[in-house]
Amino acid sequence: MSKGLVRAKGGIVENIDHKLNSKPENMQKVSHNSVKISVENVSKIYQVADAEDVPVLKDVNIDIRNNEFVSLVGRSGCGKTTLLNILAGLVPPSSGIVRIDGTTVTGPGDGKGMVFQQHALFPWLTTIENVAFGCKSKGMRKADRTEIAMDLVKLVGLDGYQNHYPRELSGGMQQRVAIARALALDPEILLMDEPFGALDEMTRLEMQDELLRIWEVRKKTVVFVTHSLTEALVLSDRIFLMGRNPGGIRREFSVPFSRPRHRSSVEFLEMYEDIWAGL
Amino acid sequence: MNALFSLSTTTKSRLVGAVFIIFLLIAWEVAVDLKWLKIYKFPPPSKCWEAFVELFTSGFPIEQTVDIHIGWTLWRIVQGYVLGCLLAVPLGVVIGSYSLLDKLTAPIITFGRSVAALSLLPLVIFWFGTGEAPKIAIIAYGTFWAMIAHTIAGVKFVDPLLIRAARTLEADQKFIFLHVVIPAALPRIFVGARVALGVAFMVIVGAEMIGTIQGLGALINEARNFYRADITLIGMALIGLLGLGISGVLQLLERILLPWNKGLEEVRR
Amino acid sequence: MNTQENSSKLNDTALGLIGVIALFAIWEIVSYTGIISQEIFPSPSQAVTATLTTMPLSEIGGHVWASLTRVFWGFLIGGSLGIIVGVASGWYAWVGVLTRPLIELTRPIPPLAWIPMAIIWLGLGEPSKIFVISLGAFFPVVTSAYKGMISVDPVLLRAAQTMGLKGWRILFQVALPASLPDLATGIRIGWGLSFGMLVAAELVAANEGMGFMIMHARELGQVGIIIFGIVLIGVVNLVTDYAIGVVIRRQIGKWHTY
Structure with a gap:
């Protein structure tokens, strides 16, 4: 796979059943047939003392398929982080239901890993201890959890940094640890809340490629929140554009390009322009 | 409902x-x-209220009403505090301005701060007897070290960018010192003033327990001698209130004198 | 770069040492010129000789030990209570609602002002001393523990939740370690205040300890011992505070920047 090669024609494809050209036939079948996460009529209203209720999300309906990489894109205030927190089970919806494999989500954990914007690493733990944290809390033996954690540390390219504390790592490395930590319990779903939002541009591009590489190795259903359309276009199978007042899904796009994608190819830029024009 | x-x-x-x-x-x-x-150990609120009235009317010990106690305590604090500040601030500015002096005196100042002011009590009593002088001396001592440490830090850690900016505006050394270094050091000096006041307040209570019947520290200790726990409790409450009042005044003063520092203060919190 | 830093640090220490020596030298010289009577303000060397001739080293050691055990117990009791109350009031909202106003109301009263009350409640013996010393530790520790708990980054708690942690486990594995830097600051301040209370308590009533040592010397008019004792109290305070600082820097400083 040579970089910078775009194997599919560009353009907006709003048909959710669009076939992804580059993926092998059998894999596509998996991703087509089974719905992993289904969001049904989810609304969220925040109650503020001495003020009117604030509707943050209204009637959100989406289905996310198994091993799909989906992005939620929108300006600040469109409720994308709230939606992600609802998927994670950190925040209960005011109405509506989120199902994973048909089971209603009632709380965090339980096969849902999460990566936060501000890495959220435990500053008093070293890289390997951070990665092993979830396994430790599950009561796994030290040798086992260290082995799992070390594999992940290697996967995210931090071999040699396992005994460093978070403050001794660069922003990009911290996010790598956060990704490894989220993967440690081998969740089926990975929820990412603007994970590269605080990084500088160069590191950000690098981390996007890294994430795709890791995703190729450890296939997960990924829900990725970002405010960068470019980022969403580089990473995702599908993009949900969200709007404000009240927050909700406005439009949905399938990205037809195979990976890796070249950010400055004509087709890529055309699609970028088309999406903006459609807003 | x-x-x-x-x-x-x-x-x-x-x-x-x-x-x-x-x-x-x-x-x-x-x-x-x-x-x-037991009522003599844990005087209930009603008894404390009676004690409060007694303090205001007949006073404790007899004829020493509450205004006399507060007046003496405040007067001692003011004398010792002003004396300590007058000595510490100029000296601190000089030490903070010369790195060599700062390095020579650094351990002495650390040590001076860690000598509990109250431990000087036997010495100052030995020197001055049990009158007013020893009390004022140890308040001045406590104030001095807290003040000098903060003044040095204030002058020493002025943002070098401000000094560079002033240089590009062709200000000379003296002007920079008076119009950049000193104002920039003031917020830290005020922190020192607050810390020093806390120290002074702490010390006075202890100092007044020896050789006097006037002052809030004396009041609570005398009351203890007569097993008047009610008076002691009221005295403690008055001490707390006075402390709050004084630090409130200092904060007000800081807001009036350094209006530009308000935002910074909020950020630090 | 590193060696340069080290050498400049060494220079600073050397300069500091010169400053201290200079101070003692001036004191010694002034004392010998007789400007101030040696009966009133003896020179350092006289203070040391006066102390060592009247007091065997073991007796001095005994006073230091008595003071240290006293302040240790007071600090331990006050500090542990402070941690428990502070953490509980920061973690459980209802505990905070009930305890915060009480603490805020009593905090402005300097611990020294509790001495008469402590004597009324507990008598002149050891318990009342331990009580006021523990108050010195309690207030800074309870405040910093509370502050530390309420300022724990909520994203850390959420991260732990996404890894399946609940309740007590989040408190002990995430919130408590996250609040350690704040707590450590309170502990250090608390130790300093405990030490101040120790001296005060021993001045009021004791028959051993460093505070007693100088108060007793005053009664006997032995000014040399008073000065020696004051410096000794300062040194012990400085050394113990430094030791606590080193432990904090070793344990917390490796992951937290102060």
């Missing part, structure tokens, strides 16, 4: 806190009434 619900959560929790304290006071009163607590 509806009005209660519409209150914000902070007001509600404050209300609950206040109700809890009132409940404790009532429980205390009842416990003494039922003889669960």
Whole structure:
């Protein structure tokens, strides 16, 4: 796979059943047939003392398929982080239901890993201890959890940094640890809340490629929140554009390009322009 | 009931806190009434209120009313505090301006701060007897070290960017010192002033326990000698209130004198 | 770069040492010129000789030990209570609602002002001393523990939740370690205040300890011992505070920047 090669024609494809050209036939079948996460009529209203209720999300309906990489894109205030927190089970919806494999989500954990914007690493733990944290809390033996954690540390390219504390790592490395930590319990779903939002541009591009590489190795259903359309276009199978007042899904796009994608190819830029024009 | 619900959560929790304290006071009163607590050890609120009235009318010890006690305590603090500041601030500015002096004196100042001011009490009593001088001396001592340490830090850690900016505006050394270094050091000096006041307040209570019957520290100690726990408690409350009042005044002063520092202060919190 | 830093640090220490020596030298010289009577303000060397001739080293050691055990117990009791109350009031909202106003109301009273009350409640013996010393530790520790708990980054708690942690486990594995830097600051301040209370308590009533040592010397008019004792109290305070600082820097400083 040579970089910078775009194997599919560009353009907006709003048909959710669009076939992804580059993926092998059998894999596509998996991703087509089974719905992993289904969001049904989810609304969220925040109650503020001495003020009117604030509707943050209204009637959100989406289905996310198994091993799909989906992005939620929108300006600040469109409720994308709230939606992600609802998927994670950190925040209960005011109405509506989120199902994973048909089971209603009632709380965090339980096969849902999460990566936060501000890495959220435990500053008093070293890289390997951070990665092993979830396994430790599950009561796994030290040798086992260290082995799992070390594999992940290697996967995210931090071999040699396992005994460093978070403050001794660069922003990009911290996010790598956060990704490894989220993967440690081998969740089926990975929820990412603007994970590269605080990084500088160069590191950000690098981390996007890294994430795709890791995703190729450890296939997960990924829900990725970002405010960068470019980022969403580089990473995702599908993009949900969200709007404000009240927050909700406005439009949905399938990205037809195979990976890796070249950010400055004509087709890529055309699609970028088309999406903006459609807003 | 509806009005209660519409209150914000902070007001509600404050209300609950206040109700809890009132409940404790009532429980205390009842416990003494039922003889669960000894009245001379745990004088209930009603008895403390009587003591409070007594303090204002006939005074304790006799004819030493509360204004006399507060007046003496304040007067001692002011004398010692001003003396300490007058010595510490100029010296601190000089030391902070010369890195060599700063390095020579650094351990002495660390040490001076770690000598508890009260431990000087036997020495100053030996020197000056039990009059006013020893009390003022140890307040001045406590004030001095807190003040000098903060003044040095204030002058030493002026943002070099400000000095560079002033240089590009062709200000000379003296002008920079007076119009950049000193104002930039003031916020830290004020922190020192607050810390020093805390120290002074702490020390005076201890110092007044020896050789006088006037002052709040003397009041609570004398009351103890006569087993008047009610008076002691009222005295403690007055000490706390006075401390709050003084630090409030200092904060007000800081806001008036350094209006530009307000934003910074908020950020630091 | 590193060696340069080290050498400049060494220079600073050397300069500081010169400053201290200079101070003692000036004191010694002034004392010998007789400007101030040696009966009133003896020179350092006289203070040391006066102390060592009247007091065997073991007796001095005994006073230091008595003071240290006293302040240790007071600090331990006050500090542990402070941690428990502070953490509980920061973690459980209702505990905070009930305890915060009480603490805020009593905090402005300097611990020294509790001495008469402590004597009324507990008598002149050891318990009242331990009580006021523990108050010195309690207030800074309870405040910093509370502050530390309420300022724990909520994203850390959420991260732990996404890894399946609940309740107590989040408190002990996430919130408590996250609040350690704040707590450590309170502990250090608390130790300093405990030490101040120790001296005060021993001045009021004791028959051993460093505070007693100087108060007793005053009664006997032995000014040399008073000065020696004051410096000794300062040194012990400085050394113990430094030791606590080193432990904090070793344990917390490796992951937290102060």
